[in-house]
Amino acid sequence: MALEFELLEHTSDVGILARGDNREEALVAASHGLASILVDPAGFRPLEERYFKAPGRDEAAQIVNWLNEILFFFDTDGLVFVEFTIDSWNSAEIIGRAKGERFDIDHHELRTAVKAATYHQFESHPASRGWEIRVFVDV
């Protein structure tokens, strides 16, 4: 199954429903979903790499922290990631990497600023076809 995500919207919320063959793939799909809220991801290349470390007392905290890494590097380095690799995921943390390119206002399209990923209506579970993650972000 290909990585896929859809954006969910309520009145003031934006959410990501991501699917993959397994939990790791669903998280990668959710990561692409988050990038697509921030910018139009078309045209970004995998030029720079950053290491992600997302600790947490449970899976929800780890996933929320992983997605918050994307926001951190966007705010600090202007990086938009287009490739994500999960190296390990245990009960304490997710370790991985992401590759992307710095946002350039003259060449890329900015969409919506995101403040944070949240636990609001969070879900992560096996689904009929692989794994599903749902996470809402504060925009």
Added chain:
Amino acid sequence: MQLEKIDDYRWLIPRTYKPGMRTDTVIYASERLLQAIRQDQSLEQAANVAMLPGIVGRALAMPDIHQGYGFPIGGVAAVDEEHGVVSPGGVGFDINCGVRLLSSTLTVKDIKAKLRDLVHQLFRDIPSGTGQSSRIKLSDTDLNNVLEKGPRWAIEHDMGSEADLDHTEERGCIAEADAYAVSERAKQRGRAQLGTLGSGNHFLEVQFVDEVFDAQTAAQYNLEKDRIVVLIHTGSRGLGHQVCTDYVSQLDSAMRKYELHVPDRQLACAPIQSPEGQRYLHAMAASANFAWTNRQCIAHATRGAFKRVFGDNVNLPVIYDVAHNIAKRELHMVDGRQRRVVVHRKGATRAFPNQPVFIPGSMGTASYFLTGQEGAMRETFGSACHGAGRVMSRSAAKKGVTAKEIQKELESRGIIVESLTREGLTEEKPDAYKDIESVVDVVHNAGLAARVARLRPIGVIKG
């Protein structure tokens, strides 16, 4: 949900509504606004707020209430300072998001011919902060000083005057701020964002006084019909977002230690007197100081832009600057006795008697200048509403309309808009929000804050 009607502007969710509620929740709304409020989970969230350990009085929701994360936006809760908890979710990710209003001696007639130049100059001089860096370069020491001193730092660097502090809530500085309670990651995220507007519903508007409701109070602030004012709506940017993120995570882990239980993880909290609670309050105060400094720096850039377009004689003194996402230590009368409480205001403006309260609209819609009333001290821990609240999702707002069309439509109504993003126009278009007049009617008629003047935009810059 079955609500008990108290009167035309007040509705009760009794504490018996669900197990765990420690007090009643009161919703300030008209019957019509309530219909919109029922469309999302905000009433459920308002009931959840009543479960916070140590809550005193009632949990409260303002007429612009809408679904948030943990707390609803438009929620107010006071907790006992000795025995209560503090919750980062009760402040929100944009710590000290707020509004600063600048006055002028200019009228619509004075600026009309050069309005397009002015909006363009403001757009050039005030970066949004996404994809455009701040013009202000901060060393580590500078950033720590901003966090602990607030806008005084800006004034020491020739970006304003002492009079600006006199007209800022808390004089722009909560003393318990501790720069060392703010993580390095939060500092990295905020370092290049001082003096930047941000995007989403944040904006700077050149407005004129469209209608005066209370001439005597308006005169105290040099406001009369057609007078030009500038409204700045922004907060603590990425720094505040990261502080909230950091402490939701830390308090989420600490809750087990303190045997605290809340119905929603975004309501993660810790006892105010615990090391974790204290540390959050120190970091939140530092973020609030950063936000006041941010609005100070933007006000300074605004003054520069006006001078470039209209000459050096233009002054834009601060009318007031007030937060609408914050937790404050305050003294309030509760059940006939004075108590020290921490008031969480998330999407709610402090509205102490006679204090200016600003309710920003959205681009084409009006904003309001109110003053706090005694009723707010009696009922809402000195709080009123903060905006209109969305009624339309962002994708619904974008559907079938382009940024250019919105820009053109606004121009036909005499409003010049410059936005860095298409989304800044389409997602935030005026009809994506509740009717601000009906929100203001409720706080006015409920005696929380009284109308002074209505302000209409003629120039808007957005991220």
